[in-house]
Amino acid sequence: MPQTDVIIIGSGIAALSAAYYLKHKNVIVITKSSWTESNSMLAQGGIAAAIHKNDSWKNHYEDTLIAGCHHNNKHNVKKLVTEGPIEIVKWCKNGMTFDTDNNNQFLLGKEGAHSHNRILHAGGDATGREMTMFLYNKIKSKAVLIENEMALDLIIENGTCLGVRTKANNGALNTYLASKTIVASGGCGAVYGHTSNADVITGDGIAMAFRAGAEITDMEFIQFHPTMLNIEGRCVGLISEAVRGEGAVLINDRGEAFMHNIHHQKDLAPRDVVSRAIFEEMKKGHNVYLDISPITNFKERFPTVSNICRENGVNIEHGKLPVAPGMHFLMGGIRTNDKGETSIKDLFAIGETACTGVHGANRLASNSLLEGLVFGKNVASHILSVPFEKRASYSIDEGTDSQGQKLNLPTRKHIQRVMSEYVGIQRTEAELTIAVNWFKTYQSTFFDLNVKNLTREEMETINLLTIGWLISSSALKRTESRGGHYRLDFPYTNDNEWNERQIIRTKEEMYAEV
Template sequence: MPKEHVIIVGSGIAALVTAWHLHEYRNVIIFTKSKKEESNSWLAQGGVAAAFSKQDDWRFHYEDTMIAGGYHNDERAVETLVKEGPKRIRELIAAGLQFDTDKDGRFHLGNEGAHRHRRILHAGGDQTGRALVSFLLEQLRGNVTIIEDECVIELLVHNGRCIGVKTKNHSGIIAAHYASAVVLSTGGCTGMYEFSSNASTVTGDGIALAYRAGAVITDMEFIQFHPTMLCVDGKAVGLISEAVRGEGAVLVTEDGTRLMEHVHPQQDLAPRDIVARTIHGEIIKGNRVYLDISKIANFSERFPAITKLCKSYGINIETGKLPVVPGAHFLMGGIQVDSRGQTSIPGLYAVGEAACTGVHGANRLASNSLLEGIVFGARVAETLRRHEQNTITYEHLENRFVKKSRKLLPTKQQIQTIMMHYVGIVRDEQRLTYAKQWFEQFSIPDFVNTNVDDFKLEEITIIHMLITGWLITTSALQRTESRGGHYRHDYPHADENWQQRRILRVKQELMAKVWGEK
């Protein structure tokens, strides 16, 4: 088998930035289980947050990020993010990426929730993600091998080191690919929820793969729900960017009353967890919530993708009111990494939403996600450029997993329903316990240690969802406080001793349970 120097799993912004900074120094191959454009990055309507204006400063961006994250953030990681962000963005601009500007050629800086200054760069209005991904794919054309429709089903680990991946395509062909380093950039897991802004492919694959390989997973209870998804016939059908509220839209009830006016000092631009819970509370009372866009001039020009979405579902934007509902949006936790993307397994790196750098804490500040992919993708690439290539021995690679009798699996829809109704915006011990028991009826330890070669790709996706859903649920049970995206109805207040309660302890207990170390 050929040896690729570096394998990247995933094709979102973090994966592509890593490849862009690395391809001149290493032979890079990217695997994606669907098409290269099918990622959350491609769908991203919002922009990239960075302190570019004269009135702004990285210290303000730092403070806003810490406040939004409930001070659960890794302070050094946040400082790295906000300090290096402008530099990394200028590198992309110098290479030809264009952000939206005003008539004088100055960046059009938008405003979003929990930001004290206008610092959101956009490209193509509400199509920033598509612009970034398209630009990077063009930059990488002919320089990086991208293999579509091939799913990574196992990380190959030998003598405690990750030395490659095992893949399976839609024809059922299984292949081993070896490399001196593997980078997981598979996105998060909130496609596991019934209402979600994510691409349908984002189902926790990378997290489950890393967990099965023995990597430390952290902060899985922190799930961010985006407050405003377009609601049609009781379903969430697409995202309405926070940038819409940044330009003056407000949330209202059916009778036109401002929803957020007396809830938070920042009103409609309060942190996302607060806005999402407020909308959720109104909806469970049986009331509808709308986003009033009547004060935004030239809405269809400013937000072309959202306008197209509304028209496709028969929503007339001229009425000035868009029906909204919260939906699962972003995972703040993930595969624990250091400042250079190194996981607890040598040779295995993670970047983007699949990784937990600590920058987001308990709740992500709006438009910090694309920035994270840009900053830490570059850092992972620099690390891999400096490291000498390792000799790979795989002739007698042992299969760590065992073949076990096949078990009846739930459907993807069943898992999504359980996650939405029992591990959703508002949680409590009773519902979380029910969800935990529901997941454990499928014997999670068995799936962690099962050889999945003979399973269909759809079944492997469900196995990944079961493992990841169990991690989220068990973590949410362990954290008996409310912080950021994790809200416990039975423990509504934050623990003032949170610094002594870092969630790594919980994850070590979970790891011990599955791997039988106790």
């Protein structure tokens, strides 16, 4: 039974940032697929930081609050925007390179809801990939990396996290004990049919923490990216917001630039606003396109997007890319403080898995990679400042052998259909009630699992069911429209006060509702 100082579940930028700063400890990084399979690797847009002399952290701070509809944790937002530039400069000194002009000055782009050009890019539109690979190369000789092993459940004893149980692709069950455990396994894109997320992002970390009794918050706030490449009703790839930052314009099949009449920032309005506008156009029967003709060097500036278009038979020379919104980012997750601490002792969470409150009700574009860097470092710094305890040997109770029993589980596509139809961009009480009642029929599978005989596919389905219930029931309870949670039966809210009516979902609460 392997023991170590720190276990990190996940291999995205938040996980690797934490691993880097924990380099003097014994660290095991566990990921259920290849370390290259993460949303961080897919991030095109860039990383936001107020580093230009005409910009300031206060501007970035205000933009983040406005985009988040003032549902943000202001303390954590300030940490994000003040520590972010320091972290980026440090990484540049360590060898990380971002795109620059002929004078060796950063090429700073502009994206939705930003008041200044402050988006750094690497490799054109491959920023996440470049940053993740850079961090991986920094930690690969210092941490133990275990690939193709899925975390099943956290080991909790007397309110303390002792480690994690996993299952390898060959079916082997393993137990890892650690002084500290960090969940950094990403969001839950697979719960929706149309998503920009990697296929492996099935909400495992959040569902696992929920089963363990951790507090989960803000699950109703889902960010739909406005511009997924839309081929015959299928979202096949992301068209970075940076494309609109370079001058591309959203138009319908009549050639109308409809965002001009909706928001003063037009095509660079906050993502929730743009997604709803596109959705309304589609409800009217219109197709929506991204007019890229104003961008003269499109292939050079956006090589990743160009390749996605080519692979799906879209000729960029025609100047119009068919687009539709798709699930992109979860603002909620495992509730943490600025040190990454959860409601369970010795259990931490960072990245999209966590809810620090920095994103509020709607994430500001290109703040996610920044969050991974800043809070990955913060959790590592805190862990290094507290005592480490060696775990005693632990006897795992695998439960009753359920071999031969057939679980009553829906297909992944069925879950995605329920979420897309009833818990999508626009919501109503009636639709949310349908979704909640549907998920309730599977609640018996959420807890007290015998993981010994479950396949990876079954575990992922159970996790998706758990996530779907958390999102839909939280959305039903929030009787307002704010950011990524938009209800047709309640007015839109964007007041300047922190909204205290967060929904905290715990295992005990779900049991009470069954």
